[in-house]
Structure formats: C-alpha cells, structure tokens
Amino acid sequence: MRKGGELVKMTLKDLPQQDLFGPGNAGCRGCGAAIAGRQAMKVLGARTIITMPASCMATLSGLNQKTAWSIPFYHTLFEIAPAVSSGIRASLEAQGIKDVNVVSWAGDAGTADIGFQSLSGAAERNDNIIHVCYDNEMYMNTGGQSGSQTPIYAMTSNQQKGKRTGKKDMLKIMVAHDVGYVASATISHPLDLAEKFKKAAAHDGFSYIHIMAPCYRGWNIPTDQSVATARKAVESGFWELYEVVDGKKTRTHEPSFIPVSEYLMSQGRFKNLSTEQVKEIQDAVNSHFGRKEAK
Amino acid sequence: MAKKLPIVPSAKAGSMAEAPSGIIWREQHPVIGDKCNQCLECIMFCPEGALKLENGKVAVSLELCNGCGTCAFECPQKAITMVLEFSGDRGIFPLKEGKS
Amino acid sequence: MSLTLLTGSEAAAYGAMLARIEVLAYYPITPAFPAMERMNKFIEDGEMNTRFIRAEGDHSALAAALGASLAGSRTFTVTNSQGLLYMTEVAYHTAGLRQPVVMAVANRALSAPHSRFPEQGDAISQDASGWIQLFCENNQEVLDTILQAFKVGETCRLPVMVNYEGYIQSHTQEEVDVPQLAKVDAFLPFTRVSALDINNPQGINTVTSPDLYMDYKYHQNDAMSQALEVINNVAAEFSRDFGRDWSGVIEGYRMDDADHALVTMGSTVSDGRIVIDALRAEGKKAGLVKIRSFRPFPAAAMRAMLKKVQYVTVIDKNIVFGSGGALGNETKAALYGHLSIPVKNYICGLGGRDFRPDELKQVMALSEERAKQTTEYEWFGL
Numbered sequence: 001m002r003k004g005g006e007l008v009k010m011t012l013k014d015l016p017q018q019d020l021f022g023p024g025n026a027g028c029r030g031c032g033a034a035i036a037g038r039q040a041m042k043v044l045g046a047r048t049i050i051t052m053p054a055s056c057m058a059t060l061s062g063l064n065q066k067t068a069w070s071i072p073f074y075h076t077l078f079e080i081a082p083a084v085s086s087g088i089r090a091s092l093e094a095q096g097i098k099d100v101n102v103v104s105w106a107g108d109a110g111t112a113d114i115g116f117q118s119l120s121g122a123a124e125r126n127d128n129i130i131h132v133c134y135d136n137e138m139y140m141n142t143g144g145q146s147g148s149q150t151p152i153y154a155m156t157s158n159q160q161k162g163k164r165t166g167k168k169d170m171l172k173i174m175v176a177h178d179v180g181y182v183a184s185a186t187i188s189h190p191l192d193l194a195e196k197f198k199k200a201a202a203h204d205g206f207s208y209i210h211i212m213a214p215c216y217r218g219w220n221i222p223t224d225q226s227v228a229t230a231r232k233a234v235e236s237g238f239w240e241l242y243e244v245v246d247g248k249k250t251r252t253h254e255p256s257f258i259p260v261s262e263y264l265m266s267q268g269r270f271k272n273l274s275t276e277q278v279k280e281i282q283d284a285v286n287s288h289f290g291r292k293e294a295k
Numbered sequence: 296m297a298k299k300l301p302i303v304p305s306a307k308a309g310s311m312a313e314a315p316s317g318i319i320w321r322e323q324h325p326v327i328g329d330k331c332n333q334c335l336e337c338i339m340f341c342p343e344g345a346l347k348l349e350n351g352k353v354a355v356s357l358e359l360c361n362g363c364g365t366c367a368f369e370c371p372q373k374a375i376t377m378v379l380e381f382s383g384d385r386g387i388f389p390l391k392e393g394k395s
Numbered sequence: 396m397s398l399t400l401l402t403g404s405e406a407a408a409y410g411a412m413l414a415r416i417e418v419l420a421y422y423p424i425t426p427a428f429p430a431m432e433r434m435n436k437f438i439e440d441g442e443m444n445t446r447f448i449r450a451e452g453d454h455s456a457l458a459a460a461l462g463a464s465l466a467g468s469r470t471f472t473v474t475n476s477q478g479l480l481y482m483t484e485v486a487y488h489t490a491g492l493r494q495p496v497v498m499a500v501a502n503r504a505l506s507a508p509h510s511r512f513p514e515q516g517d518a519i520s521q522d523a524s525g526w527i528q529l530f531c532e533n534n535q536e537v538l539d540t541i542l543q544a545f546k547v548g549e550t551c552r553l554p555v556m557v558n559y560e561g562y563i564q565s566h567t568q569e570e571v572d573v574p575q576l577a578k579v580d581a582f583l584p585f586t587r588v589s590a591l592d593i594n595n596p597q598g599i600n601t602v603t604s605p606d607l608y609m610d611y612k613y614h615q616n617d618a619m620s621q622a623l624e625v626i627n628n629v630a631a632e633f634s635r636d637f638g639r640d641w642s643g644v645i646e647g648y649r650m651d652d653a654d655h656a657l658v659t660m661g662s663t664v665s666d667g668r669i670v671i672d673a674l675r676a677e678g679k680k681a682g683l684v685k686i687r688s689f690r691p692f693p694a695a696a697m698r699a700m701l702k703k704v705q706y707v708t709v710i711d712k713n714i715v716f717g718s719g720g721a722l723g724n725e726t727k728a729a730l731y732g733h734l735s736i737p738v739k740n741y742i743c744g745l746g747g748r749d750f751r752p753d754e755l756k757q758v759m760a761l762s763e764e765r766a767k768q769t770t771e772y773e774w775f776g777l
C-alpha cells in the first residue's frame with residue numbers, strides 16, 4: 001500500500017470489516033479453506049465473481065436456496081472452474097464491464113489433478129482471471145483420499161500406510177506457464193495473503209495463488225490448530241511463502257526454521273513417520289533453503 | 296404440485312447467515328475478556344466470520360460461531376476463554392438460551 | 396434473395412455470425428472444424444464482433460461457453476463425436492442450469508473402432524441430456540435452424556443442439572440464401588439475462604437436497620415439453636419473415652393419403668423426398684415424416700400423421716446397442732397403445748457406410764415384406 005508516495009505495510013485495520021464470504025457457511029470447525037476465503041475476500045471486494053468446482057469449499061458455500069457468498073458465486077463441475085472463468089471474463093469484456101475480478105477458487109484436486117487441464121489452458125491463454133488453489137493436501141469432500149498435492153508419507157483414507165510419492169510442485173508448474181503473477185500463501189499470514197491478492201487483482205492477465213489451508217479432519221489435528229499448523233509449516237520452511245512476478249521470485253517471509261518435526265509430529269497424519277523419514281524431509285527443506293542443517 | 300423455484304438453480308446472496316448450521320453442533324464458545332486490545336487477529340482467523348468489531352470492542356456472534364477455538368488459541372493477549380456449552384457428565388446441550 | 400454456394404460448416408458459421416454471438420468457444424474436431432475456422436475468419440476480418448476462447452479441450456470449450464452464457468452473453472460452440480462425448484458432463488450441467496447455449500454438431504460416428512465418418516450416434520448419446528435436438532436436411536436448413544435455435548433456446552431457457560451430418564452436409568456445397576443482418580436482427584432480438592450478475596449477486600448451483608432437486612427436474616422437463624410449441628411458433632415466425640417454412644418439430648411430406656410412411660431425420664430426409672416422389676410416380680401411396688426435433692420428441696404430432704398408414708419404415712443412422720435404432724424406438728413408443736401399425740426399424744449407414752436413394756427405396760419395399768414376418772429392428776447394407 002502506498003501513502004503519500006511512501007510504501008506502508010498494510011495492517012489488519014486496513015482490511016474491511018464486512019464479510020463477503022463466510023457467515024453461516026457449513027464448514028467443519030476451524031476450516032482452513034473457509035478462513036482463506038474470508039481473508040481473500042477482504043481484498044478482492046464486492047466487484048468479484050467467483051467460480052468454484054466440486055470440493056469441500058463449494059459444499060460448505062451453499063445449500064438449496066442459501067449461500068454464504070454475498071458476491072456472484074457459481075458451484076461448477078469439478079474440472080472446469082478456470083474454463084468457466086475464462087467464459088465469464090469474455091462475456092464481461094463483450095459487455096464492456098472492466099472493474100470485476102473473475103476468480104476460480106478450487107481445492108487441490110480441482111486445481112492440480114482433475115482440474116489441471118482447464119487450469120493449464122486458461123493460464124496458457126493468459127486469460128485475465130485469478131486462479132486460487134486452497135490446498136488441504138487431500139480430497140476431503142470425498143473423505144480424505146490422496147492426491148498429487150498430498151505430501152510424501154502422509155496417511156490418507158486410501159493410503160493408510162502413507163503416500164509413496166511427493167507433492168507435485170504446482171507453483172513451479174504455474175511459473176513454467178510464464179504467467180505474470182504466481183504466489184504461495186497461507187492462512188497464518190493474512191497480511192501476506194492480502195498483499196498477494198491485491199497484486200493478483202491488479203495484474204492484467206492470469207494470476208495463480210496457492211494457499212496452504214489445513215483441515216483438522218484430514219490432518220488429524222485439534223480444531224483450533226489450523227492456523228497454528230499453517231504457521232509451523234511456514235516457520236519450519238516446509239511451506240515457503242513467496243511470489244514470482246514476471247518470472248522473478250521473491251521470498252515474502254523469512255522462516256525462523258523451527259525443526260520440521262515440530263510441524264510434522266503435531267499432526268496425526270504423520271504419526272507413523274520414522275526418524276529417518278523426518279530427517280529425509282528436514283534434509284529436503286534444508287537443501288531447498290541452502291542451509292547446512294536445522295537449528 | 297411442483298414447488299415454485301427459480302429457473303436457474305440459485306440461492307440468495309449471503310442468505311446462509313440467516314440459518315447458520317454450526318450452532319447446532321457447537322460444543323463450546325468464546326468469551327472475550329478484558330485483556331482484549333482489539334488487535335483484530337482473531338477476526339482474521341475465524342472461519343465463520345463470527346467475530347466483529349462492534350463499538351470499539353471485539354464481539355462474538357453466537358448465531359455464527361461453531362466453537363472451533365481458533366480465536367482463543369491464536370489470541371496474542373490470551374484474552375479469549377472457551378466455555379463449554381453443555382453441563383452434566385453426559386453433556387446436555389441447551390436447546391434454547393436458558394433452557395435445557 | 397442472393398444464393399451463395401456454402402458447405403454445411405459455412406452455413407453454420409454464417410448462422411452464428413448473423414445471430415451476433417458475443418462469445419465463441421470451441422476445440423477442433425473433424426468434421427466440425429471448418430465451421431470453427433470460418434467463424435475465426437469472420438472475427439479476424441471484423442465481420443463478427445465476438446470474443447473467441449481457444450479452449451484446450453472440448454470439455455472446457457462448452458464450460459467456457461456456459462460461463463459466458465451465465466454471465467449474460469449469447470454463446471455458441473461446434474463439435475461432434477468424441478468432442479461431444481467428452482462434453483457430455485458439461486452438456487447435462489448446462490441444461491440443468493437452463494442456459495440457452497447453441498451448439499452445432501457435425502454428426503460423426505463414435506469410436507471404437509475409430510471412424511471419422513457420418514452417423515447420428517453422437518447426437519443420440521445425448522438424448523437424455525436436456526438439450527433440444529434439431530436435425531437439418533440441407534445446408535439452408537442448417538443456417539436457418541441456427542437462427543431459430545437461439546430464439547427457441549432463449550425463450551425456453553434451454554440449450555439447443557443443431558445437427559447436420561459430417562461430410563454429407565458439413566463438407567458439401569449447396570445453394571444457400573444468406574439472410575440480411577437487419578432482417579435477422581428484427582427476427583432475433585437479444586435480451587440479456589445474467590445469472591452471474593455483478594450488480595445482483597446470487598449463488599448458482601448450490602448443493603440441492605431431495606426437497607428441491609426433483610422439483611427442479613420437473614420444471615426442466617416441463618420447459619422441454621413446452622419447447623414443442625415454441626419450436627413450432629418460431630418456425631412459423633421465421634417462415635413469415637424469411638419465406639422459408641421448416642415446419643417446426645415435424646413435417647409430413649405427401650402424407651395426406653399415404654399408406655406407407657418413411658420416418659427419418661437429417662440428410663436422409665432430403666433423399667427421402669426424392670424416393671417418395673419416385674414411388675408416387677409409380678402410383679404408390681408413399682409419404683415421408685421428417686423428424687426435425689428429436690428432443691423434445693413430437694409424439695402426439697407423429698401419431699396424428701401416422702393415423703391412416705399401414706406401414707411405417709423408420710431409418711436410423713445410429714444403433715442403441717441391445718435395443719434398436721433411437722428413432723425406431725421413439726416411433727414405437729409414440730404409437731404404442733394408440734395405433735397398432737407394424738413399425739419396421741432399419742439400422743443404416745453407420746460410420747459413413749453409403750446409403751443411397753435407390754437403397755432407401757429398396758428398404759421401403761423390403762420393409763413391407765418383412766413386416767409380415769417380424770417387427771424386430773433389422774440392419775440394412777451389411
């Protein structure tokens with residue numbers, strides 16, 4: 001934010017009180033996805049149309065003739081949120097409406113797996129939309145199965161001994177699409193998230209924001225730990241907060257590098273991890289950040 | 296007779312707040328104490344939008360809160376206490392305020 | 396009136412251009428792609444003020460058209476066969492959301508085995524999708540039906556498929572009168588309906604409980620039933636404005652005193668007219684029933700037309716496995732309990748197998764013979 005030509009950091013007091021999403025939503029307790037939605041809407045504002053594929057978030061967003069959204073909201077088919085957003089943008093352009101954010105907001109499956117084709121298509125066309133992945137690292141709406149965003153060794157409902165392969169790096173994949181704005185975010189850092197949504201909204205072209213959004217059921221954590229768990233992910237270096245503007249990467253928060261075990265071992269889904277597996281993950285984090293070893 | 300419905304299956308904007316579901320199964324709710332300094336963090340972390348700044352004070356809407364406890368855990372001042380909804384050893388929920 | 400030589404693909408493209416579509420989304424497939432390319436040329440040449448979404452797949456193409464429609468635009472797409480199958484999920488969804496997207500389908504056989512040739516099996520695969528399905532017998536009808544399709548769809552709030560056969564129509568030139576834009580504007584005014592309206596927000600397609608789902612489906616089906624009359628009215632209006640009468644949902648050709656009715660749809664209709672004329676010249680009382688609207692199916696109108704006939708021959712360029720031809724089945728269902736006439740259903744011309752007028756004549760003769768022995772559907776041309 002700029003005040004009198006000088007760059008001033010946004011504070012929570014700068015965000016509007018009004019909730020364009022949230023009140024009455026049917027989410028589980030402590031739903032990370034719902035927290036992400038509320039935080040993002042504080043920045044996106046009322047001139048926003050949101051499309052959302054089959055997912056927890058689409059389910060908790062409405063029932064029959066009631067919805068928790070105060071902006072135009074459309075619960076789409078599972079694979080098509082970015083494609084319908086492209087269509088909406090084209091229609092708005094045809095109508096001469098220029099001041100509207102068109103956002104497709106999908107879970108990790110609706111983004112990285114079944115929704116990947118339409119996401120990649122919209123990104124390659126550089127359509128003027130924002131795609132948001134709220135990532136709970138599982139298919140929670142269908143009971144918590146593994147997907148490409150499930151991290152290695154995490155236990156899921158269909159891989160009870162833990163996932164064998166690692167998490168597909170969607171941020172790198174989206175950067176490879178050569179789009180103007182790509183960022184990671186999470187719910188424990190709402191101002192960081194807010195700044196990123198501001199930039200994405202201002203960017204004329206395709207933007208991608210990937211939000212780590214813990215889920216107490218899938219991750220097997222207490223209901224009051226979604227935000228705390230996200231914070232541990234960030235501070236351990238497990239989830240890096242950064243943005244890539246026109247190909248240039250900037251880290252937006254320097255982690256304090258708490259041991260990654262503090263993040264992992266506070267979650268039931270990692271309770272079976274061996275010391276070697278924890279070390280393997282710690283080594284991967286260290287090497288990512290170019291560090292010798294954790295404190 | 297088929298019910299009268301909109302042509303496009305649709306819902307009234309913001310209408311879920313009129314009949315929130317969370318309170319049906321809430322087990323505890325926050326009580327905001329004097330230590331609150333209106334830093335607003337709890338408001339940002341509430342999944343339900345149940346916390347609001349009202350007349351300079353953070354207030355909780357018990358219509359919306361589903362009792363996750365995130366606000367209490369995150370409060371930097373430790374100003375929020377979670378209070379159980381039920382009483383007795385088998386946990387009896389009050390159906391309406393004051394009745395059980 | 397100025398006649399131009401146009402392929403069915405070009406006729407479809409002209410239809411979309413004259414309808415002033417705001418958003419076009421498609422994914423290429425043979426034999427539909429020439430219609431797409433023609434529209435792109437119109438756009439590039441500035442003859443069409445349309446936003447084009449270069450979708451990365453058919454599924455997304457219809458999704459993008461749907462998104463634009465929900466936001467209030469008149470939208471159009473073109474596909475066939477595998478593309479249509481791939482779109483199926485979105486097709487049902489579009490109908491359930493009551494969006495009047497118009498889609499041209501250059502009918503082609505379905506894989507496997509792989510085929511690029513004409514057949515109506517692709518359209519039949521969507522018979523329960525909730526799309527109005529119109530079939531055209533020639534390229535003039537393709538253009539005219541696309542104009543009518545927007546009017547029908549926007550009146551009923553239902554999506555419309557306009558079918559013409561691959562190659563037989565899509566790649567064959569015929570004389571077509573391209574109507575004047577001003578006349579089309581008068582026939583086809585546009586009223587914007589935005590379900591996703593930034594100034595009037597609402598939530599679309601929330602999870603729906605057993606309380607309401609069935610009622611939504613009742614209304615959707617009701618709209619489909621009412622479409623029979625709307626299609627007729629729009630065809631009558633079109634005939635008044637443009638002097639071409641495509642007679643709505645069904646047409647009887649030389650049916651007044653006919654004792655043998657040939658029932659079919661698509662390009663076989665125009666062959667049928669030749670055959671009926673030839674049979675009439677031989678003194679035979681043959682007539683033709685053209686099904687223009689397969690969905691909704693004009694059962695009552697068909698019964699009225701077939702009241703006095705002794706033989707019914709239904710030609711299907713599709714096969715519903717284990718059941719027969721789709722049009723044959725509809726015909727039998729329409730007559731059942733009302734008229735006891737044997738209905739002979741022939742499966743013909745699958746996957747581009749040639750099916751000529753002389754063969755059609757042969758089938759009609761065969762049908763009268765076989766009707767005495769069996770009322771089961773049979774294959775012709777193996």
Ligand SMILES: Cc1ncc(C[n+]2csc(CCOP(=O)(O)OP(=O)(O)O)c2C)c(N)n1
Nearest residue numbers: 054055056078107108109110138139140141
């Ligand atoms: C075509 C299709 N396949 C499967 C499903 C079933 N389905 C609905 S939501 C879902 C998982 C969603 O996972 P994700 O995108 O990660 O969101 P989450 O529910 O975890 O928030 C699945 C498999 C569907 N609705 N549509």
